[in-house]
Amino acid sequence: MKKIEAIVRPEKLQEVKTALVNIGATGMTLEDVRGFGRQKGQTSTYRGISYTVEFLTKKRLVLVVPDDQLEKVIDTITTAAATGTIGDGKIFVSSVDQAIRIRTGETGDIAL
Numbered sequence: 655m656k657k658i659e660a661i662v663r664p665e666k667l668q669e670v671k672t673a674l675v676n677i678g679a680t681g682m683t684l685e686d687v688r689g690f691g692r693q694k695g696q697t698s699t700y701r702g703i704s705y706t707v708e709f710l711t712k713k714r715l716v717l718v719v720p721d722d723q724l725e726k727v728i729d730t731i732t733t734a735a736a737t738g739t740i741g742d743g744k745i746f747v748s749s750v751d752q753a754i755r756i757r758t759g760e761t762g763d764i765a766l
Contacts, residue, residue: 655750655763656724660715661687662735662743667713673734674717679727681766683716692740712743718750720763 662670667684674682688709719727728745736742755765 655718655720655753655766657748657750658715658717658719658724658727658731659746659748660717660731660735660743661689661712661745662715662731663737663741664711664713666735666737666742667715670715670731670734673730674715674727677726677730679717679719679723679730681717685714685716687712687714691744710741718753718766720766 660670671682688711690709715731717727724747728747731745752761753763753765754761
């Protein structure tokens, strides 16, 4: 099993979620996050005054998927979240040793 953490633009969230549901991915967790990468924040002007927003608002989706679905989920997120400009986000993948469904005690892929 693999854990996928995808940091995406807030305006792309619905598009990413819909695309994931369409390929059968279930069990997503969503968090509001703030941070910066290469973009290093953003300069804006409000009522003639310039200011820098150092931490940009993003959305973090967390999914755990069976190994055989990994590439399909990554491709789906990449396609749905892309705008082609800096700040589109990142995807991180890590291994999951075990998953347990609390209600039934099921373990492994069937617990997902």
